[in-house]
Amino acid sequence: MELQQMRYVVAVAETANFTRAAEQCLVVQSALSHQIARLERELGAKLFDRTSRSVRLTPAGEAFLPAARQALDAAERARAEVAAAAGEIRGRLAIGAIPTVTAVDLPVALRRFHLRHREVRISLRSGASEEFVERVRQGTLDVAFLGLPLGVRPKGVRGRELARGDLVAVVAPGHPLADKEHVKLDRLADERFVDFPAGSAGRIQSDEAFAAAGVRREVAFEVSTPDFMARLIRQGLGVGMLPAAFVSQLPDLPVVRLSDAPARVEHLIWSRHRPSPAAAAFLSALGVPASSEEAESGA
Incomplete structure (x- = not known):
């Protein structure tokens, strides 16, 4: 064979x-x-x-x-x-990233890494946090960038928290709330929402915040990417919830900050086993100690 x-x-x-x-x-x-x-x-x-x-x-x-x-x-x-061992970094580097990652300018980081390590074959997959945790555990991804609700930590991998931030409401131009700087979640109770699929990390943080505020809401449109979400919002079909650090990429959509906003934490994760030379070099380029015991996430 x-x-x-x-x-x-x-x-x-x-x-x-x-x-x-x-x-x-x-x-x-x-x-x-x-x-x-x-x-x-x-x-x-x-x-x-x-x-x-x-x-x-x-x-x-x-x-x-x-x-x-x-x-x-x-x-x-x-x-x-x-x-x-001879001083050359080569092989593959498989990365997963949620579409709303903001703690790292990933295109810039990948370009710099590629220019320094041209023999490394880089692949990037966009998707959901929960999928990436499992794929890093299985070894089909080397590293992944996640967005998780406050207090949730990825299990069975090493990782580092990169940034924290609140979610904001995003509405269509001309929406009655478009000129409001701050509102409470209960002001959105009668709105239809565009959100990520039920059960996904991107959805859970919003669902938990509305539940804690005692507010019921209708999610009429479930989508997997923020770009598609923005297209629906522009047509006045619903209100969206997105990370405050991400909405600068949607300059045409009014943003409404929430006084009782749900929070999100961005994580970088990698395998609990020894990373490949390419993965170790990428983590090092991000300033992350790949072998640090302090970086261990839950079992």
């Missing part, structure tokens, strides 16, 4: 197409198909069900894929460790 064969299997699984997988791996399709067939003979099981219209993993393929990915990651990590 060879690493190249595993790469071919992973590529076919991800593209669901032998031709696209071959292009991705920079080989002719016949060579890729031949190597996968050799591997199947060695394993004594088919890895793919292949028809003229589709390619799907068999149960054996589903079982093989996670182990193949782990083997490829281990081989890449080994090469990166050897390079680091």
